[in-house]
Amino acid sequence: MKKKVIVACGGAVATSTIAANKVVELCKENGIDVEICQVRLSEIGSNLPADLIVTTSKCKRDYGVPLLTGMPFISGVGVDKTKANILKVLSR
Amino acid sequence: MIWEELDSARIITDLEAESTKDVFEALGSRMIQEGYAKESYIQALIDREKDYPTGLDMGGFGIAIPHTDVSHVNESGVAIGVLKKPVEFIQMGMDDDPVDVSLVFMLTVKDPSAHIDKLQRITEIIQDQKVLDRLTGTKEAEAIINVIREKEEDLDQELTA
Numbered sequence: 001m002k003k004k005v006i007v008a009c010g011g012a013v014a015t016s017t018i019a020a021n022k023v024v025e026l027c028k029e030n031g032i033d034v035e036i037c038q039v040r041l042s043e044i045g046s047n048l049p050a051d052l053i054v055t056t057s058k059c060k061r062d063y064g065v066p067l068l069t070g071m072p073f074i075s076g077v078g079v080d081k082t083k084a085n086i087l088k089v090l091s092r
Numbered sequence: 093m094i095w096e097e098l099d100s101a102r103i104i105t106d107l108e109a110e111s112t113k114d115v116f117e118a119l120g121s122r123m124i125q126e127g128y129a130k131e132s133y134i135q136a137l138i139d140r141e142k143d144y145p146t147g148l149d150m151g152g153f154g155i156a157i158p159h160t161d162v163s164h165v166n167e168s169g170v171a172i173g174v175l176k177k178p179v180e181f182i183q184m185g186m187d188d189d190p191v192d193v194s195l196v197f198m199l200t201v202k203d204p205s206a207h208i209d210k211l212q213r214i215t216e217i218i219q220d221q222k223v224l225d226r227l228t229g230t231k232e233a234e235a236i237i238n239v240i241r242e243k244e245e246d247l248d249q250e251l252t253a
Contacts, residue, residue: 010144014159015184017204018211038204041144056185057144071185075148076219 002033003090004050007070008041008057015056019070023054026083032090052089094170094213095241100233101126102171107196109179113138116158119171119198128169128200136160137198147181147191153224154191156181157214159199168207170214171198172236174228194228217243 005023009016020038027034037047041057048063054070066089072078102122109115120134140160147156178192197214201207217223217240226239 010140011159011161013161013201013204014157014199014211017208018215021208021212058185058187069185074184074215075150076215077151 002035003027003052004035004037005090006037006039006044006047006050006053006065008039008044008053008055008059009070010041010057012038012040012043015070015074019054019056019073022070022073023086026086027090030087030091032087034090052086054086093241093244094210094217095237095244097169098172098237098240099126100237102128102169103233103236104172105174105231105233105236106176107173108176109173112141112156112158112179112181115156115173115175115179115196116141116198119158119173119196122171123169123198123200126169128165128167128171130164130166133160133164133200136164141181145182145184145186147183147193148218149183149189149191150218150224151221153195153221154178154181154193155195155197155218155224156193157197157199157218159201162202162204165200165202167200168202168210169200172196172227173198174230174236195224213244213247216247 007016007020020036053067056070072082116137123129137158137160146158173196175194178194180190181193183189183191223243
């Protein structure tokens with residue numbers, strides 16, 4: 001089944017673009033069929049439902065969907081753990 | 093390649109700044125002068141930074157990658173600032189955690205999906221602590237371009253290896 005991932009940052013300009021690309025690569029490597037929806041933080045609500053939300057800005061709202069930080073894709077710190085968490089959510 | 097697009101007109105070493113606003117004005121005005129950004133760019137950076145900060149703690153090394161909406165941008169580009177003394181930025185994706193920033197990569201992004209390789213390349217460059225040390229250790233714009241060129245050549249070799 002196709003999974004939908006929302007990737008969000010402040011302006012959908014730079015960091016969410018990088019994170020979105022990394023999620024696509026990761027899913028391809030692991031044979032997960034994924035649809036990415038790259039939006040601004042304020043647009044998350046109107047793009048639900050989704051299987052996972054990845055943000056590179058702080059996000060306190062609970063959308064009832066697993067939410068992970070995509071910051072490791074930018075800083076390089078903790079990338080493996082983030083990848084594992086994404087796969088865990090999407091393989092359910 | 094990032095280094096091919098760098099120009100000493102958009103690199104400031106020994107940048108004296110007391111605040112993020114000073115940084116945005118100094119580097120942002122270069123972007124505007126050089127035609128990469130519109131007049132509204134600096135204010136847009138200041139406004140956006142409040143809501144969506146761009147400081148990054150790269151393992152104890154503070155850098156910032158300020159950028160803003162495409163509507164304030166003419167052309168895709170990079171400006172680099174090496175700060176004379178660190179300025180406090182709030183970290184991206186964090187709860188108001190500050191980080192002392194000494195190196196700033198300011199971006200004008202015109203079309204995010206078209207520039208994904210470039211954006212990714214920038215993150216690869218800034219994830220290398222040795223590169224960050226070398227970039228902040230120089231006062232010459234040309235030296236900065238050289239450090240980035242060398243790093244990119246290494247990255248390209250890794251890709252073909």
